[in-house]
Amino acid sequence: MELADYLRVLRNHWIAVTAFVLVAALAAFGWSSLQPKVYAASSSGFVTSGGGGDPGLDSLNDSLSKSRAASYVVLAKDRETASLVIDDLGLDTSPEGLVGNIDAAQTPDTVIISITARAGTPEEAQQLADAWVGALAQRVKSIEAGKSSGSQGQGMRIEVSESAQLPTSPVSPQVERNVLLGAVLGALLGLGYAVVRSLLDRRIRSSEDVERDTGVPVVGSVPDVGKTPGIFVGTGTGTGTAALAAEGVRRLRTNLSYMDVDNPPRAIVVTSPKQGEGKSTVAANLAAAIAGSGQAVTLVDADLRRPAVAGMAGVDDTVGLTDVLTGRLELVDALQSHPTVEGLSVLTSGSRPPNPSEILGSQAMRGVIADLSAKGMVIIDAPPLLPVTDAAVVAHAADGAFVVVSAGRTLDTELDNALGHLRTVNARPLGIILNRVSKRTVGAGNYGHYGYGTDDYVESTAGRRKGSR
Numbered sequence: 228m229e230l231a232d233y234l235r236v237l238r239n240h241w242i243a244v245t246a247f248v249l250v251a252a253l254a255a256f257g258w259s260s261l262q263p264k265v266y267a268a269s270s271s272g273f274v275t276s277g278g279g280g281d282p283g284l285d286s287l288n289d290s291l292s293k294s295r296a297a298s299y300v301v302l303a304k305d306r307e308t309a310s311l312v313i314d315d316l317g318l319d320t321s322p323e324g325l326v327g328n329i330d331a332a333q334t335p336d337t338v339i340i341s342i343t344a345r346a347g348t349p350e351e352a353q354q355l356a357d358a359w360v361g362a363l364a365q366r367v368k369s370i371e372a373g374k375s376s377g378s379q380g381q382g383m384r385i386e387v388s389e390s391a392q393l394p395t396s397p398v399s400p401q402v403e404r405n406v407l408l409g410a411v412l413g414a415l416l417g418l419g420y421a422v423v424r425s426l427l428d429r430r431i432r433s434s435e436d437v438e439r440d441t442g443v444p445v446v447g448s449v450p451d452v453g454k455t456p457g458i459f460v461g462t463g464t465g466t467g468t469a470a471l472a473a474e475g476v477r478r479l480r481t482n483l484s485y486m487d488v489d490n491p492p493r494a495i496v497v498t499s500p501k502q503g504e505g506k507s508t509v510a511a512n513l514a515a516a517i518a519g520s521g522q523a524v525t526l527v528d529a530d531l532r533r534p535a536v537a538g539m540a541g542v543d544d545t546v547g548l549t550d551v552l553t554g555r556l557e558l559v560d561a562l563q564s565h566p567t568v569e570g571l572s573v574l575t576s577g578s579r580p581p582n583p584s585e586i587l588g589s590q591a592m593r594g595v596i597a598d599l600s601a602k603g604m605v606i607i608d609a610p611p612l613l614p615v616t617d618a619a620v621v622a623h624a625a626d627g628a629f630v631v632v633s634a635g636r637t638l639d640t641e642l643d644n645a646l647g648h649l650r651t652v653n654a655r656p657l658g659i660i661l662n663r664v665s666k667r668t669v670g671a672g673n674y675g676h677y678g679y680g681t682d683d684y685v686e687s688t689a690g691r692r693k694g695s696r
């Protein structure tokens with residue numbers, strides 16, 4: 228994966244990553260708060276052989292003190308020294324346990340031995356450090372007793388050079404460090420989760436996902452409009468989010484005008500892999516946007532199973548496409564003008580036939596598309612591709628199809644299968660429209676239940692519908 232891929236993963240799963248960071252940081256804080264506090268105090272002594280005055284002997288004594296100091300560091304951490312401290316302070320512990328709370332070290336190139344003691348309170352740490360230097364001095368005095376250094380005078384001994392100061396803050400637990408480490412660990416875990424989730428997640432979230440998986444270009448992106456009137460382009464109702472969506476539809480119209488300049492498509496099917504993708508809303512608003520540019524356009528409702536255009540456009544659905552195809556009505560008599568969008572004609576679905584696929588694949592349907600496209604643009608709202616063959620049949624008779632997918636909801640396999648249905652009948656996929664790009668959607672719906680229905684699936688002009696298509 229490249230850096231851009233990781234950034235895309237973080238953008239798609241930033242909530243989960245943030246949750247991992249917060250949980251890990253809070254866990255580190257809670258764990259640190261439960262740990263007993265430990266204070267540290269340091270005391271030091273210096274090794275001396277006493278006597279002197281002769282520069283030569285002083286230099287020799289200094290070298291000897293430095294070499295012996297290293298041995299005294301080892302002596303400082305033995306059981307006998309710890310026993311002396313226990314007796315001195317009256318502690319109720321074992322020498323082995325007490326030695327674990329002591330660090331002894333020689334300052335490099337000096338005769339100074341530093342003792343650092345750790346305890347549960349500042350006072351205990353201070354007393355332990357001072358007592359330990361005293362016990363070490365006692366041990367050294369006992370060992371060196373009786374030894375003669377000739378002209379050097381007395382044997383080696385340790386004298387206190389600095390007493391321990393009362394510590395003001397604990398050295399453990401280090402809450403800030405632990406919280407920071409917890410946050411870093413949480414970020415790594417969150418990133419790992421996001422990468423795995425991204426690899427396993429088959430939902431389409433961006434135009435990059437679409438073009439990488441299918442090779443079909445994304446010709447437009449429409450933000451989620453939520454509960455808004457069905458047609459919000461050119462009706463004066465586009466405010467807030469709907470205004471952004473209207474701009475997205477107008478960009479789609481612009482992209483359409485540059486598509487195949489030598490042979491631009493005139494009759495375009497708008498469909499989707501399954502129900503609930505928002506195809507009817509996109510189709511209606513694309514037609515309104517084209518009409519707003521001054522072109523004549525007809526919006527045809529070819530979804531004979533669950534028609535939605537009449538309700539969205541606010542026109543009568545008593546007669547429509549099926550009546551024209553069966554010869555009960557002339558095409559010119561079935562067309563209706565949109566009440567508010569000038570230049571937009573609407574051909575509703577009409578009565579519902581028992582055999583939608585057959586009637587949509589008829590020569591009469593081809594004739595209707597040819598007649599309408601001779602007068603202007605034709606936008607055809609067709610059923611989803613996966614549950615039924617209607618859209619593929621109509622797309623074969625038209626110049627191509629736009630496939631609407633819902634960001635964060637449609638699976639890449641569903642889109643692949645939908646495009647496969649189009650290619651099976653030699654229909655042309657003109658491009659993918661990414662719908663609801665600004666919000667996550669949940670529940671993919673079950674396109675296997677797409678079929679006949681009345682009151683449970685009618686897209687109204689107020690946006691109160693069972694499923695957004």
